[in-house]
Amino acid sequence: MESLTTAQQELYDWLVDYIRANQHSPSIRQMMRAMNLRSPAPIQSRLEHLKNKGYIEWSEGKARTIRVRDDLRGVPILGTIAAGFVNEAFTDSVERLDLNGLPIQNGDYALKVTGDSMVEAMIQDGDVVIMRPVKDPQGIREGTIVAARVESGTTLKSFYRQGDQVQLKPANPDYPVMEFPAESVDVQGRLVAVWRGIDPDFVV
Amino acid sequence: MESLTTAQQELYDWLVDYIRANQHSPSIRQMMRAMNLRSPAPIQSRLEHLKNKGYIEWSEGKARTIRVRDDLRGVPILGTIAAGFVNEAFTDSVERLDLNGLPIQNGDYALKVTGDSMVEAMIQDGDVVIMRPVKDPQGIREGTIVAARVESGTTLKSFYRQGDQVQLKPANPDYPVMEFPAESVDVQGRLVAVWRGIDPDFVV
DNA sequence: AGTGTTACAGAACAAGTGTACCAACAGGTG
DNA sequence: CACCTGTTGGTACACTTGTTCTGTAACACT
Known part of the structure; x- marks a missing residue:
C-alpha cells in the first residue's frame, strides 16, 4: 500500500472517523474547515491523491459520496496466532474483518446466551449469538445449532433428526x-456467528 | 416503536441497505427512481414520517446526510435464550448489538487463532480475536488474555505475574x-472481543 | 354525491456542493 | 539567482439536491 504524506494521513483519519460516526461523507468545505484551510483546492488535491493511491473512491460530481475502499474497512487481520504454541504471527497480510459488511444479513437477529449447556460448542454464558431466520425447516443439516421453540419455551441446541422425531442435543x-x-x-x-465482548474489568 | 406503512417500510429497508453498502445516503431523486416514482414529493413525505417516528434523522438542507438512528443500527437483540434449559426467549426488548459502533476502537486489530490451547477460555481454532494495543504493560490485570511476544514468537495466553517473572498460561x-x-x-x-463466523456447510 | 384526506406528478427555486481556473507562495535543485 | 514543482488562497461556474408550491387523482367516510 502506497504511503501517505502527513497532510494526507491526517485528512484520511479524520474522514474515516467522520464517516463511521455520521454514516455519510463530509463535504469538501467541511473538510476544509476541519483541516484549518481557507480554500477547497488543497482538500481536492489531497482527495485526488488518496484516490490514486487506492484509499478512497467517490462518484464524480455527486455530493458527499466519498467512501473508503471496502478492503480497508473494519479491523485489519494482522496474521494468525498460535494458541497452541509460540510461532509466527503478525504477518503483513492486508486481509480485513469487516464486522459491518459481509457476515450479517438483513433480518438477522441476536440473542444473549444464558446457561452453560453449549460449552462444548464454545458458547458460554453471556455470549451473543447471531441467528438467521430459517425459511425451509427441511433444509436444516444434521448438527446445525439452532434456536428452537418447543412447547415449553425456546432453547439453543444442536439439531438432529431421528425418524419423525427431532432431537435437540x-x-x-x-x-x-x-x-x-x-x-x-x-x-x-x-x-451464523458468535460475538463475545470482553469486559476489561473481568478477571479469570 | 411506532409501526410503518408498507411504503415507508419498503423505503426504509432500501435506505438501510444502500447506506450499509455505500457508506453514504442516497439523494431523494435516487430513492424516487428506486421506488418507481416520478416525483420527489412522495419520498419527502415518507422521509418526514420516518423521521417523526424516530427511525432516521438528517441535517436539514444538506445533501445526502440521512443517517439511521444509532440505536437502530446493527442487529436487534431479541432477548435471552437459555442454552441450559428451555425457558423464555424472544422478548420484545429493543436493545441492539452495533457491531460497527461501540466495541471497536481505532487501532484495534484482529488475529486468526490456530491451535487449541485456549479451548477452556472458549476460544477455538479458526476464531478471530480482536485485540487492543497495550500502552502500559504495568496496567495489565492478572488473568487478562494477551497476545505476547517472547523470544520464540508470539502467542495467545493468559497473563500472570510471579515476582519479576511473567507466566503465560x-x-x-x-x-x-x-x-x-x-x-x-x-x-x-x-x-477485547471474539468473533466466530459459522460456515453453513460445517456440520458437527 | 359531497367532502376531507392522502398520495402523486410536475415544475420551479435557492442553497449546497464538486470542480475548474488563476495567482501567490514555499521549497527544493541546477 | 533562476527554475521547476507542489501547495495554498481565492474566485467563479455549473450541476446536484433539498425544499416548496400547485394541481390532479385515488380513497375513505358521512
Missing part, C-alpha cells in the same frame, strides 16, 4: 438430550 | 505454563 454432558415430534418443533433460526 | 491442561523474565515479554495487545 446440548453440547454439555450434564444436560439431557431432548426429543420431540418433528411437527411440534419450530426452528426460529440457525447460528 | 494456556487454557488447556495439555499445554505447559510458560515463564519468562518480565523484561523479555512484549505484550502486543489484550483481548
Whole structure:
C-alpha cells in the first residue's frame, strides 16, 4: 500500500472517523474547515491523491459520496496466532474483518446466551449469538445449532433428526438430550456467528 | 416503536441497505427512481414520517446526510435464550448489538487463532480475536488474555505475574505454563472481543 | 354525491456542493 | 539567482439536491 504524506494521513483519519460516526461523507468545505484551510483546492488535491493511491473512491460530481475502499474497512487481520504454541504471527497480510459488511444479513437477529449447556460448542454464558431466520425447516443439516421453540419455551441446541422425531442435543454432558415430534418443533433460526465482548474489568 | 406503512417500510429497508453498502445516503431523486416514482414529493413525505417516528434523522438542507438512528443500527437483540434449559426467549426488548459502533476502537486489530490451547477460555481454532494495543504493560490485570511476544514468537495466553517473572498460561491442561523474565515479554495487545463466523456447510 | 384526506406528478427555486481556473507562495535543485 | 514543482488562497461556474408550491387523482367516510 502506497504511503501517505502527513497532510494526507491526517485528512484520511479524520474522514474515516467522520464517516463511521455520521454514516455519510463530509463535504469538501467541511473538510476544509476541519483541516484549518481557507480554500477547497488543497482538500481536492489531497482527495485526488488518496484516490490514486487506492484509499478512497467517490462518484464524480455527486455530493458527499466519498467512501473508503471496502478492503480497508473494519479491523485489519494482522496474521494468525498460535494458541497452541509460540510461532509466527503478525504477518503483513492486508486481509480485513469487516464486522459491518459481509457476515450479517438483513433480518438477522441476536440473542444473549444464558446457561452453560453449549460449552462444548464454545458458547458460554453471556455470549451473543447471531441467528438467521430459517425459511425451509427441511433444509436444516444434521448438527446445525439452532434456536428452537418447543412447547415449553425456546432453547439453543444442536439439531438432529431421528425418524419423525427431532432431537435437540446440548453440547454439555450434564444436560439431557431432548426429543420431540418433528411437527411440534419450530426452528426460529440457525447460528451464523458468535460475538463475545470482553469486559476489561473481568478477571479469570 | 411506532409501526410503518408498507411504503415507508419498503423505503426504509432500501435506505438501510444502500447506506450499509455505500457508506453514504442516497439523494431523494435516487430513492424516487428506486421506488418507481416520478416525483420527489412522495419520498419527502415518507422521509418526514420516518423521521417523526424516530427511525432516521438528517441535517436539514444538506445533501445526502440521512443517517439511521444509532440505536437502530446493527442487529436487534431479541432477548435471552437459555442454552441450559428451555425457558423464555424472544422478548420484545429493543436493545441492539452495533457491531460497527461501540466495541471497536481505532487501532484495534484482529488475529486468526490456530491451535487449541485456549479451548477452556472458549476460544477455538479458526476464531478471530480482536485485540487492543497495550500502552502500559504495568496496567495489565492478572488473568487478562494477551497476545505476547517472547523470544520464540508470539502467542495467545493468559497473563500472570510471579515476582519479576511473567507466566503465560494456556487454557488447556495439555499445554505447559510458560515463564519468562518480565523484561523479555512484549505484550502486543489484550483481548477485547471474539468473533466466530459459522460456515453453513460445517456440520458437527 | 359531497367532502376531507392522502398520495402523486410536475415544475420551479435557492442553497449546497464538486470542480475548474488563476495567482501567490514555499521549497527544493541546477 | 533562476527554475521547476507542489501547495495554498481565492474566485467563479455549473450541476446536484433539498425544499416548496400547485394541481390532479385515488380513497375513505358521512
